[in-house]
Amino acid sequence: MANEYILEMHGITKEFPGVRALDNVDFKVKRGEIHCLVGENGSGKSTLMKILSGFYPYGEYEGTIVFEGKEQRFKNVHDSQNVGISTIYQELAVVPELTVYENIFLGHEIKKGRFIDWNETIVKAKEILKTLRPDLDPSVKVKDLGVGLQQIVEIAKALSKNVKLLILDEPTSSLNEDDSENLLRIIRELKQRGITSILISHKLKEVIEVADTISILRDGKMVARLEDRSQFTEANIVRYMVGREIEDIYPKRKKREFGEKIFEIKNWKAYDISLNRYVVKNASMYVRKGEIVGIAGLMGAGRTELALSLFGNPKGYIVEGEMFFDGKKVHFESPTHAIKEGFAYLSEDRKGTGLILDFDVKTNITLAGLKQLKKGFFVNENEEIVIAENFKNSLRIKTPSIEQKVMNLSGGNQQKVAIAKWLFVKPKLLILDEPTRGIDVGAKYEIYTLMNRLVEEEGMSIIMISSELPEVLGMSDRVYVMAGGKIVGELDRDEATQEKIMHMAVDY
Structure with a gap:
């Protein structure tokens, strides 16, 4: 069929100083399909999509782009949007202080003469949202929405521009399970309406669930295109992604005895003045030397708030309760004080607070x-x-x-x-907050292996906060479950299951 492919990219090569990010890549997408693009971090997925979206303009790469049968030479993002290509990135491009309807039509406002027709804007916004999330009020400010609803605003923005090809870059990486399921449902519904999607995701279960075709990049080269669903298995995809077999995503743990308690809190509370409520309530927990303790819970359970209140309280919560660390009662006045005593915290937001990106x-x-x-x-x-x-x-x-x-x-x-x-x-206790969020299976395996080495060989203790229950179960020696700011349960490694954790998380 001459018109089978909405997109064809041929011989795409892109170089940066010291590295060839893409090496003669061919990539084709059928009209009306959900096409998943996977690969390890650094494999070239985002670079390929940035070329397609016009972020890297024609002339900065080699190769050709054919969209809807015509060769395209995008000079910028607007050029790609004008032919019907829209991209939703991990870092959402919404304006928090504007309303939903203002965000949807930002940059292509509906006008009556020289002025914006706000009434028509609201009507059109409601029409678009009706097909995505009927209960979403278009007059609400985006800053008052959760990340899942903000994603929907981004999709609505794309639909308002008559999108033909929607690129979603790790759309569920920061969503809870319910919001992730809702987003995947919407992508399927868009397919029914004839909209083609390219989905980049490290969550292989999601990929297998929704994909019509899977393309796999490794080290800047396209190494596989899977169209037969019998090939859609995690083991098969991982083998192509990393170029080797990963028998067990969670490395084997040695059975070992733990040392004395290195850390303990009793009746710990944290009051957020800006929210006018307690974000942590009467939490009691402990960690032994050489132990990995997982903290599970749904979004908003208070896990990150607990971590921040312990790590020198950078948010300025009013804290109450007792903390014992390395054999003595302590009160950290600042993160600097906590670091000095041997306490460290890896932020869940590596780009916002974990690293200085320009350094x-x-x-x-x-x-x-x-x-x-x-x-x-x-x-x-x-x-x-x-x-x-x-x-x-x-x-x-x-x-x-x-x-x-x-x-x-x-x-x-x-x-x-x-x-x-x-x-x-060289901390004695390291809190890892969502340590593998938004990274591929190969990099995850390396981080898990490192965690095991730190506790087994160097005697470090780790608290791991994670929204991925298989990760909590695969890596933890014990698990605490949080809900509504409280620690509502504790499970040993041998008794912990996804079902038990979820029951505790929702039935508190």
Whole structure:
């Protein structure tokens, strides 16, 4: 059929200083299908989509783009949008202070003469939302919506521009299970309306559930195109993604005895003044030396709030209760104080608070422990280079150089830099908040292996907060379940199941 493919990309090659991101890639998408694009971080997925969306304009890459039978030479994002291609990125492009309807038509407002016709804008916004989320009030400010509803606003914005091809880059990475299911339902419904979707996702279960075709990139090359559903298995996809078999996504753990309690809280509370309510209520828990303790719960359960209240309270909560760390009763007055005592926290938001994206790899790694490198009034730059190179090699951070800006690294490699920053200060207790969010299965395996090494060989203790229940179950020695700001249950590794955790999380 001459018109079978809505998109054909041929011989796409893109180079950055020191690295070939895409190497002669061919990529074809059938009209009206859900086409999933997968690969490890750094495999070239986002780069390929940025070329398609016009972010990297014609002339900055080699190869051709044919859309709806015509060769396209996009000079910018507007050119791709004008032919019907829209992209929804992980970092949403909504304006928080504007209403839903203002966001939907931002940049292509409905006008009557020289003025915006707000009445017609609201009517049209309601029409679009009716097919996506009928109960969403278009007059609500976007800042008052959860991430799941903000995603829907982004899709509504694309539909308002008569989208033909919708690109979704990790759309469910920060959503809970209900919002993720809702989004996948919407993508299926868009397919019924003839809209083609390209879905980039590290969640292979989602990929297998919705894909009509799966394309797999590895190291900038297209290594597989799967169209037969019998090939849609996690093991098969992973083998293509990483070029090797990963027998068990969660590395084997040694059976071992744990040491004494390194950390404990009793009746811990945290009151958020801005929200005028308690975000943590009467929490009691402990961690032993060499133990990985998981904290599970639904969105809004208070897991991150608990972590922040413990780590020197950077949010300025009013805290109550007792904390014991490394054999003594403590009260951390600031994150700096907590770090000094051997306590570290890896933020769930690596781009917002975990890293300084405009700084290089070397500076980000040594930032939390610069005092260790001071020689008089100056930083010992030679020692800093040695330390950064050691972490680059031991954590297998893919970067042309430790002088590379962190913003130019893939998500998985950014996460490794964030982990290296905390390993440099040699903490006794490390809180990992969503440590594998938005990274691929190969990078996840490396981080899991590192976690095991830290507790088994170096005697570190880890608290891991995760929204992915298989991850909590696969990596934790014990699990605490949070709901409504409370710790509502505790389970040993042998008795913990997804069903038990979910019952605790919803039945508190």
